[in-house]
Amino acid sequence: MKGLTSVSEVVAGMHCAVRLYLDRDLPAAESPRYTVAKQISYHLGETLDSDRIWDEITTVLPLIEPAMRVFHDSCIGACQVREWPVPVETDVMVESGVLGIRGMVDKIFDQAPYFAITRSSDAPANGAYMSDRVRIACFAACVHETLDLPIESGYIEYIPSGALRTCVPQPRDRRAMVRGIRAAQRIHAGEIPKRPLMAPCESCPHEDGCASRKGKRLSDLM
8 A cells, every 4th residue: 555654654753743844855774773683683582692693783784883792792681681482574564554554563473462573772660662652552553454463462672671571552552643643644745744842852853953943833944
């Protein structure tokens, strides 16, 4: 189906539609942290060979800073202290025609929870971050429709912490998901979004060009 909104756009739109609007023409770039976490994730459930995985990482991202080996080794150490479920398939494209969204889910399992997403952030003290709960809500709908599986929850792999969290989407998570979908769809339709009242500006690369002009529409800045 054409015109589907990506899960990453849903999460960005849920947080701040203005940032999603400003990011729309920027080239997609994978962070080195995610490259490390993702490659380690492929090997969870087997003996983690640090040198072999690092060689794979430098193949995937040849210009990665050698200093990232410290982060890599820390992740390996954290992930070695527990057992991990082994997927039947990785990197599966799934979509929901009902919601108009799609994305690549990191892992599919043969029993519940039937899927997992991989994150490069440290795990929170309890539960999961709001953005990750929304990702789980999105992928739960997509995996259910694409693979016809009875989805009630999903795993979140917080690789730096060696943590595996089970997330059951709640109504608040699905409301945030719907808000993000609508924001992304409006931007795709050509609408210029307004800055939200509680925008997360402190972590935004567009802060200097956006947050300093509070209360104005983007159309007034162009």
